[in-house]
Amino acid sequence: DIPNEGKISCSAPSNIALVKYWGKRPVQLPENASISFTLDHCKTETTVWYAKKEEAGNTFDFELFFEGALKPSFRPKIQKFFERVYPYLPFLKQYTFRIETSNTFPHSSGIASSASGMSALSYCLMGLEKKMHPEMTEEAFLKKASFLARLGSGSACRSIEGPVEVWGAHADITGSDDAYAVKFPYEIHDHFSGYRDLILLVDKGEKQVSSTVGHDLMHGHPFAKQRFEQAKENISKIKEVLINGDQDAFIKIVESEALSLHAMMMTSMPYFILMKPNTLSIINKIWDYRKATGSKVCFTLDAGANVHVLYPEKEKETVLEFVKKELVGYCQKGQYICDKIGTGAKFL
Numbered sequence: 001d002i003p004n005e006g007k008i009s010c011s012a013p014s015n016i017a018l019v020k021y022w023g024k025r026p027v028q029l030p031e032n033a034s035i036s037f038t039l040d041h042c043k044t045e046t047t048v049w050y051a052k053k054e055e056a057g058n059t060f061d062f063e064l065f066f067e068g069a070l071k072p073s074f075r076p077k078i079q080k081f082f083e084r085v086y087p088y089l090p091f092l093k094q095y096t097f098r099i100e101t102s103n104t105f106p107h108s109s110g111i112a113s114s115a116s117g118m119s120a121l122s123y124c125l126m127g128l129e130k131k132m133h134p135e136m137t138e139e140a141f142l143k144k145a146s147f148l149a150r151l152g153s154g155s156a157c158r159s160i161e162g163p164v165e166v167w168g169a170h171a172d173i174t175g176s177d178d179a180y181a182v183k184f185p186y187e188i189h190d191h192f193s194g195y196r197d198l199i200l201l202v203d204k205g206e207k208q209v210s211s212t213v214g215h216d217l218m219h220g221h222p223f224a225k226q227r228f229e230q231a232k233e234n235i236s237k238i239k240e241v242l243i244n245g246d247q248d249a250f251i252k253i254v255e256s257e258a259l260s261l262h263a264m265m266m267t268s269m270p271y272f273i274l275m276k277p278n279t280l281s282i283i284n285k286i287w288d289y290r291k292a293t294g295s296k297v298c299f300t301l302d303a304g305a306n307v308h309v310l311y312p313e314k315e316k317e318t319v320l321e322f323v324k325k326e327l328v329g330y331c332q333k334g335q336y337i338c339d340k341i342g343t344g345a346k347f348l
């Protein structure tokens with residue numbers, strides 16, 4: 001049954017990797033498994049209006065509005081996404097789409113909006129697919145939504161569900177797959193429930209290097225093989241840690257992963273540094289604070305200068321106080337975002 005017209009709205013969050021994805025094979029398949037916390041507050045809200053064409057042509061017909069304004073500059077990305085997912089969503093050429101999208105976090109804050117944006121769009125399109133195939137199970141729906149999101153932006157596949165997602169086939173994670181992310185299939189220790197992620201906006205400038213270029217630079221990278229091995233080992237280790245609640249071991253894995261990611265960038269050809277002096281000042285302050293207080297706070301980084309400060313829920317007041325007193329001064333215009341782990345995409 002093909003609906004004539006209507007709209008579907010959903011929201012999808014960003015996510016922050018604990019073990020990083022950096023390096024891929026065609027088409028958007030990861031060189032190593034990665035694992036992430038799904039966020040709650042940082043998200044994209046998308047509405048897809050669809051209207052059946054008189055005659056299905058051979059083109060993708062869509063208009064894209066970002067925060068209320070027509071955005072021609074986003075078109076090529078969506079065009080490419082439609083081309084990639086078309087074999088799996090054959091109805092795409094039968095409709096004209098109007099896509100309206102906005103983010104809850106400031107634009108060009110240096111927070112990657114491709115993860116939340118691509119997962120929101122995929123989830124909306126799956127809403128339409130579900131109308132045509134109402135018999136589809138919830139499990140099949142979520143798998144395919146994640147699969148489509150992956151074709152938009154690799155890490156986006158980890159934003160469909162939460163609170164902890166694994167993407168990439170790994171012997172120690174039951175059900176894991178290169179083609180889509182799955183929910184961490186084991187019980188997570190109480191220490192990690194309600195975990196916080198406070199994002200310090202150190203540098204809001206455009207990224208010097210896109211993640212596409214970054215992934216490509218892992219081809220022929222002198223340390224690629226060792227890096228993929230390290231990530232694989234860290235997945236095995238963090239699996240145990242998430243189950244047994246060992247927070248000191250968690251800190252070691254997560255901080256080492258962040259620095260290894262940036263080490264790959266610093267040792268590629270061409271080489272680049274995405275951290276800023278303030279990034280390093282913040283990291284040192286976090287280490288000092290942890291030493292002085294026994295706190296379980298730690299940091300991680302994405303492909304940028306911003307610092308994600310991770311800590312248990314029970315430290316939420318004390319760490320916020322520390323951030324306000326010691327870290328806000330290193331942020332651009334004193335900006336930071338308080339977030340925590342969340343449950344993934346949903347229809348609105």
Ligand code: PMV
Pocket residue numbers: 016017019020021022034112114153154155156211212215302303
């Ligand atoms: O999803 P992409 O292709 O933008 O890659 C993102 C990679 C990192 O954010 C740096 C790490 C990760 O696993 O999310």
